[in-house]
Every structure is written in structure tokens, then in C-alpha cells.
Amino acid sequence: AQSVTQLDSQVPVFEEAPVELRCNYSSSVSVYLFWYVQYPNQGLQLLLKYLSGSTLVKGINGFEAEFNKSQTSFHLRKPSVHISDTAEYFCAVSGLAGGTSYGKLTFGQGTILTVHP
């Protein structure tokens, strides 16, 4: 079984400040890791994903995330946020266990990022 914990339900920041959204996961098998973003009144869209290789992955809109296997974490960062980054962010994992995975994702509870002027 897999689980994902997003450590902060809400993160308020001022515009142009750096931000980190924290995600920890547990799994008995190797995983793929994802961050999705949901803007108000929209569905989710992919920010970035980690499959293998370099532990630092870059995504859209200036976001990046670092996979830390020993700490089972996949924290999302942006060095300078904009008002338009206000949204809910979801961390998700997909196991590599076998053929019946079919891309099923286990999501965290979500973190609401609010950027203030």
C-alpha cells in the first residue's frame, strides 16, 4: 500500500518570496512521483514528475522538486512566486509494482498556496 502526506494544508506567502511545499510518501515498492496543480474552478494539470535519474526535476512555471529517497520526500520549490501561482497543489505517487498498476495514483491531501501582493 502507498500513502502520501502533504505536511502543510495552507501556505500563505508574499509575492516574489520563495516557497516550499512539502510532500512525504510511503511505499513498499519503488515509485514514480508527481506534482499537480489545480487553479480555481479547473481540473488538475501536471507540474512535474520524477521517474528516474537526476533527483532534481524541473517543471512548468519555474517550479522544481527534489526526490530524496532516504527521507522519502519530494518537496516542491519555487524561488520567487507570483500572484498567478495561487492554487492548490497535490503530490501523488504511482507504484512500479506490476502490471495492474495502470497508472493509478495515490494523492496527498493538497496544499493551498496563497500568494499575497
Add this chain to the structure above:
Amino acid sequence: DVKVTQSSRYLVKRTGEKVFLECVQDMDHENMFWYRQDPGLGLRLIYFSYDVKMKEKGDIPEGYSVSREKKERFSLILESASTNQTSMYLCASSLGSTGSNEQYFGPGTRLTVT
């Protein structure tokens, strides 16, 4: 541009009614998913389908059923709607079986059961 569409953005139904939520994708994806989204709980998987007429239960299938008669269409059915099924419902689709491909989401249907 890839697209997942859902039949309604907002829906209001009465307790006990049978409710159909429809999802259509135009990407020829094998996999389709239904989630419900509730504040503080994230997205929880209700059912998914990896091929026409194939379906598997997710984490919270009770009170729901699904139908996939065509590859592009995946329907969620609430046999007898209850107030605790008031929620946002999201449909998604993805390619392949490895789990490395992203899921593409529809805009969601906000269902209110009164």
C-alpha cells in the same frame, strides 16, 4: 490539444435519484479514472478502467458503479444518490500500463445532493 470533457460543471440532485456523470477523452487513452475531491482529503479514487468493458474498484467504490462501453467514454453512476455523495467529481485519462505517464483531468462536476 488534448482534452477530457465532463458532461456537467454543476449538478443538483435529490436524495434517492439515479445520477449519471459522463466523461469523454479524445486522446485514445486506455486508462480512465473517476475521483472524488473533498476539502482536506485530496483526491480519492472511486473506480478506474484500463480497457473497454474492464473496470476495477478504487479506494471508495461503495455507492458507485461505472460503465465503459466505448474507449473514449467512461460513466460514473450513483445508483441512489445520498447527501454524503455531495462532492466534486473529477475524471482523468492516461496512456499505457506502466504508471509513468501523466493523467489528464477534466474540469470536474460539482454535485450537490439535497
